[in-house]
Amino acid sequence: MIANPTDAKSESLTLDGKEVSFTPGETIYEVATRHRKRIPTLCYDERLEPFGGCRLCAVEVEGSRLPVASCTTKATPGMQIRTSTASVEKHRRTLLEMVASENREIDVDPLRGYASQELSTLLDRYDARTGRFAGAQSGSSRPDDDNPFILRDYDLCISCYRCVRVCAEQEGDHAISVMSRGFHTQITTEFEGLLKHSACTFCGQCVQTCPTGALADRKAMRFAHLSGETKQTRTICPYCGVGCSVDILTKDSTMVGVLPAMDGPANLGALCVKGQFAWDFVQHPDRLATPLVRGADGELQPTDWDTALDRAAEGFRKVVDEHGRHSVYAVASGRAPNEAGYLMQKFVRAGLGTNNVDNCSRA
Amino acid sequence: MSNPLADMEKPDVIFCIGTNMTECHPVAATRLKRAIARGAKMIVADPRHIGLADLADLYLPIRVGSDAALLLAMAHVIDREGLVNEQFIGDRTVEGEKFLEHVKQFPPEWAAEITGVPAEDIERAALWYGKADRGAIYYTLGITEHICGVDNVQSLCNLALMTGNIGREGTGINPMRGQNNIQGAGDTGAIPNNYPGFQPVTDPKNQEKFRRAYGRTVDLEKGITKVTALEMAGDQIRAMLIDGENTVVSDPDRHHCEHALKSLDHLVVIDIFLTETAELADVVLPAAAWGETDGSQTNTERRVQRLRAAVPPPGDAKPDWWIISQLARRLGFQGFEFTDAKGVFNELCSLSVTYAGLDWDRIEHGEYQWPVPEPGHPGTPILHQGTFVNGRGIFHLISYRDPAETIDDEYPVWLTTGRRLQSYHTRTQTGRSAGIDYFLSEESLEIHPDDVAAWGLRDGGWARMHSRRGCVLIKVKETRRSPRGTVFASFSFNDVPVNILTGGGYDPVTQTAELKVCPVRVEPAEAPSARQGVA
Ligand code: SF4
Numbered sequence A: 001m002i003a004n005p006t007d008a009k010s011e012s013l014t015l016d017g018k019e020v021s022f023t024p025g026e027t028i029y030e031v032a033t034r035h036r037k038r039i040p041t042l043c044y045d046e047r048l049e050p051f052g053g054c055r056l057c058a059v060e061v062e063g064s065r066l067p068v069a070s071c072t073t074k075a076t077p078g079m080q081i082r083t084s085t086a087s088v089e090k091h092r093r094t095l096l097e098m099v100a101s102e103n104r105e106i107d108v109d110p111l112r113g114y115a116s117q118e119l120s121t122l123l124d125r126y127d128a129r130t131g132r133f134a135g136a137q138s139g140s141s142r143p144d145d146d147n148p149f150i151l152r153d154y155d156l157c158i159s160c161y162r163c164v165r166v167c168a169e170q171e172g173d174h175a176i177s178v179m180s181r182g183f184h185t186q187i188t189t190e191f192e193g194l195l196k197h198s199a200c201t202f203c204g205q206c207v208q209t210c211p212t213g214a215l216a217d218r219k220a221m222r223f224a225h226l227s228g229e230t231k232q233t234r235t236i237c238p239y240c241g242v243g244c245s246v247d248i249l250t251k252d253s254t255m256v257g258v259l260p261a262m263d264g265p266a267n268l269g270a271l272c273v274k275g276q277f278a279w280d281f282v283q284h285p286d287r288l289a290t291p292l293v294r295g296a297d298g299e300l301q302p303t304d305w306d307t308a309l310d311r312a313a314e315g316f317r318k319v320v321d322e323h324g325r326h327s328v329y330a331v332a333s334g335r336a337p338n339e340a341g342y343l344m345q346k347f348v349r350a351g352l353g354t355n356n357v358d359n360c361s362r363a
Numbered sequence B: 001m002s003n004p005l006a007d008m009e010k011p012d013v014i015f016c017i018g019t020n021m022t023e024c025h026p027v028a029a030t031r032l033k034r035a036i037a038r039g040a041k042m043i044v045a046d047p048r049h050i051g052l053a054d055l056a057d058l059y060l061p062i063r064v065g066s067d068a069a070l071l072l073a074m075a076h077v078i079d080r081e082g083l084v085n086e087q088f089i090g091d092r093t094v095e096g097e098k099f100l101e102h103v104k105q106f107p108p109e110w111a112a113e114i115t116g117v118p119a120e121d122i123e124r125a126a127l128w129y130g131k132a133d134r135g136a137i138y139y140t141l142g143i144t145e146h147i148c149g150v151d152n153v154q155s156l157c158n159l160a161l162m163t164g165n166i167g168r169e170g171t172g173i174n175p176m177r178g179q180n181n182i183q184g185a186g187d188t189g190a191i192p193n194n195y196p197g198f199q200p201v202t203d204p205k206n207q208e209k210f211r212r213a214y215g216r217t218v219d220l221e222k223g224i225t226k227v228t229a230l231e232m233a234g235d236q237i238r239a240m241l242i243d244g245e246n247t248v249v250s251d252p253d254r255h256h257c258e259h260a261l262k263s264l265d266h267l268v269v270i271d272i273f274l275t276e277t278a279e280l281a282d283v284v285l286p287a288a289a290w291g292e293t294d295g296s297q298t299n300t301e302r303r304v305q306r307l308r309a310a311v312p313p314p315g316d317a318k319p320d321w322w323i324i325s326q327l328a329r330r331l332g333f334q335g336f337e338f339t340d341a342k343g344v345f346n347e348l349c350s351l352s353v354t355y356a357g358l359d360w361d362r363i364e365h366g367e368y369q370w371p372v373p374e375p376g377h378p379g380t381p382i383l384h385q386g387t388f389v390n391g392r393g394i395f396h397l398i399s400y401r402d403p404a405e406t407i408d409d410e411y412p413v414w415l416t417t418g419r420r421l422q423s424y425h426t427r428t429q430t431g432r433s434a435g436i437d438y439f440l441s442e443e444s445l446e447i448h449p450d451d452v453a454a455w456g457l458r459d460g461g462w463a464r465m466h467s468r469r470g471c472v473l474i475k476v477k478e479t480r481r482s483p484r485g486t487v488f489a490s491f492s493f494n495d496v497p498v499n500i501l502t503g504g505g506y507d508p509v510t511q512t513a514e515l516k517v518c519p520v521r522v523e524p525a526e527a528p529s530a531r532q533g534v535a
């Protein structure tokens, strides 16, 4: 039997001079965030084990000489925490200046990914675009990886390891890893090859957690040139029965991409290659845009709704007249919404007065 | 699923059978990976060494179609070792004694002969599952797409009932539904035997309810299934209305199916593409696709969620609900004056028992898992807590049956079919999404390296595969995922219509086609000149 977290009773500590309560097991970052403190982070993704790599979330704790990483440090009773002293804020700004110096480009298109604006947003918040440090870049891009989904622009990598951790912890795929450390850090696959030769399933989770856009959604980026605001519409993935929540990205009336919904009840931010990257069938030129009826020449011809519906209805009427209502059969779709299924059965039961309806899968 | 997806992280023993979850339901599979990381043990039974088998603590490479034998022997061991949950059987089930007597005939040695799995491994699987505090079963079409699909599912239920692994967190019998809304298609009553909410059409109470609701006499008999309807096409069945399903490519025995649809007097197809099925129609009505229409759909854990339109449909394409309503009105049918998806959904809820407590506004955030019997009810993430729908859980006395067709001298190889991660069903959608071809641009037949050599084939070369119904040309792919004597292909590519070969039989109860098993003969072939799959 695996142990389950038990209900622990709450304790208290002091946060920026105010006494607050917490549940044993919570980190300082979690307690502070619950109390609306805006502690900056870069290597943190709430779905992953805290890592403590970037030190941006450092806070002061009474009795400890150096600031501590709030994302990895557990809260303890009586702790006195200061989240935003002048010295902590200065430390954060310097760190951000250094991080920024490593990168070729800071302001990347938001279509690159869900978290792609995190770094640039923090640089603005801390007014840290000073160019005070001469940059030594860590990581080099992989323009040779021609996969159609994931751009590997490691020039922008800040070694937060979120991609590696999401792949290992959330996906269990372990497709990517880190090679060497410091300024020579490089995110890579086994044998330094292409993603398609690794264990990668192209779920896109690394793209969506990357805080700089170093990993980017190539399909969405095809639409970066379109002007206008990007809108999000919450819906459910059209592929399998898991029912992952997604946000469709649109510019005007063009679909430009899909983001995982972090609060989706079935997926909690996870997606697979289909839900993440196979959305553009809706804009394929093969889409039917007009009704078709079979002409005298035996070919399907485009027509208007009136003509098509009349032809469709007339055919059913004739068959019912000649062979009775049981000679008509309806097949509903396992792909279409509930409303389609309901009306298909109503068409048969309330309309024809039979039970001759089924759906596509007998499974 | 009897239990929610979130529960997949909670079992201590996971038993997956006939599910290629890492490819077919990848996001659900990540939850199992987390359970394993927490220390859960996983048993995987599948003819192929699928991705899930790589993660398993115990892998049972069963011969295709031998699931029932494995499950009977597991029940035998659980009984013999005294791991039966007597209290659960006594309090909540019927026929328990008869069942325990019945399984005495099926020791692991007997099942080893049939399944090809060593008796010790069957024994070990039974002990793990039997001793689990929280044992959970997951399955997919590998269990149901057989002539004995119902027997297989009932065998799984027997295991859960005899160990009390149902109605509690982290346990259950959990079918993973394939298509995005296949659950909803059943929920909404698009089945011949049930009104919406699984209310049987043969129950006079329900007949009265729908007679009133629909203001007309209703049929007292069950309808026929799609399989039967296709068999009667051109004869008793003269016209069909098909919504968004590429029957011709996805159904077994494709020649038969095409012939059936062609022999209709009248065929109307609603779809987003001119599929192989739509090409046979007299009238094709263009539907709005995903992302272009409002509505709802229900996932494999019975969660009812909202679909929302983000962009307008192309040209004149319209939502399904609009198309069906318009067609109904032209036929003079009453009760189709809908103006939006919301109205349709609310009517469904008012007549369903499982959705009775829901309405359009309540499903805004997707919190509800049915049954939601009345407004204010929180929904039912875990089924069968405390009691079963029909009172008591019933043990079924299952026996093993061979597949409809078995291998012989002429067709000495087992073909099994399935899906692949990057493609979906008949590829009408994934095939039209940019980039998917990068991974998977053609079908191939997966064959064990030793068989490739023994049959005179070459990795990357071509093979001709015959069954009793037809023959296809297909590329050869060498892989140890296939065991010796069993080959695998998916049915996603129209130019390699694997379903020409399958369809040797149907489950007598559900009429699910035996897509998973088909004896074939595989021989070397020349590369085809043009892209032409049918030999
Ligand atoms: S690629 Fe992105 S997510 Fe991965 S380590 Fe670099 S910055 Fe972090």
Ligand code: SF4
Residues within 6 Å of the ligand: A237, A238, A239, A240, A241, A242, A243, A244, A267, A270, A271, A272, A273, A274, A275, A276, B025, B026, B027, B028
């Ligand atoms: S994202 Fe993948 S796992 Fe989730 S619903 Fe879509 S196809 Fe299924």
Ligand code: FES
Residues within 6 Å of the ligand: A040, A041, A042, A043, A044, A051, A052, A053, A054, A055, A056, A057, A058, A069, A070, A071, A072
């Ligand atoms: S966010 Fe805490 S160390 Fe990076």
